Each structure stands twice: as structure tokens, then as C-alpha cells.
Amino acid sequence: MTTAVCFQCGHLKFGSFMPCTQCLAKPQTDNELIVSLAMSDHYFDQATLEAMGEYTKENGHPPQLDPESEKTFRRNFEEVKASGVLDQMLRERDDN
Numbered sequence: 001m002t003t004a005v006c007f008q009c010g011h012l013k014f015g016s017f018m019p020c021t022q023c024l025a026k027p028q029t030d031n032e033l034i035v036s037l038a039m040s041d042h043y044f045d046q047a048t049l050e051a052m053g054e055y056t057k058e059n060g061h062p063p064q065l066d067p068e069s070e071k072t073f074r075r076n077f078e079e080v081k082a083s084g085v086l087d088q089m090l091r092e093r094d095d096n
């Protein structure tokens with residue numbers, strides 16, 4: 001399972017798109033989904049994720065990605081979205 005940082009409270013959770021076990025937030029908007037996708041162990045090591053979680057907790061919002069990474073994440077996200085996989089994942093998530 002993927003370790004990911006909750007975009008709302010900074011808690012480390014399992015699965016980028018899964019509801020947070022701490023604050024129950026689940027990413028809905030494109031921006032929330034992109035930041036959730038980015039803040040996962042696909043891209044960052046555990047120590048970095050914990051630091052991102054701390055930042056999110058203290059500031060009430062996730063750290064800003066640098067523009068170059070943000071562009072890459074957004075492109076990856078658009079591809080996943082266009083493939084229909086995203087819709088299916090969100091549907092399955094919300095059915096549970």
C-alpha cells in the first residue's frame with residue numbers, strides 16, 4: 001500500500017485517494033487530488049513525507065510544490081484522469 005500525506009491535516013495515511021483516518025478528509029478537487037498524488041511514497045521517502053506532514057499540520061495546508069514538479073504531477077494526473085481509471089477509483093472509494 002502507498003503511504004501518503006493527508007492534504008488537510010498532515011496525517012500519514014495509506015493510499016493517496018483514500019479518506020484520512022485522522023480527519024476523514026478525502027481529496028475531491030483536481031488540486032487536492034494532485035497534491036495527494038504528489039505527497040506519496042511514489043515520489044518521496046518516508047522522512048520527506050513526515051516533514052511534509054508536519055508542515056501541513058502547522059500551516060493548515062500542504063507545502064507548495066515547485067513549479068516544475070507541479071507541472072509534472074499535473075500532467076500525470078491529467079493522463080490518469082483521461083484514462084478513466086481515476087473515475088473508477090473514486091467511485092469505488094465513495095461506494096465504501
Ligand SMILES: [Zn+2]
Pocket residue numbers: 006007008009010011020021022023024025
Ligand atoms: Zn487528515
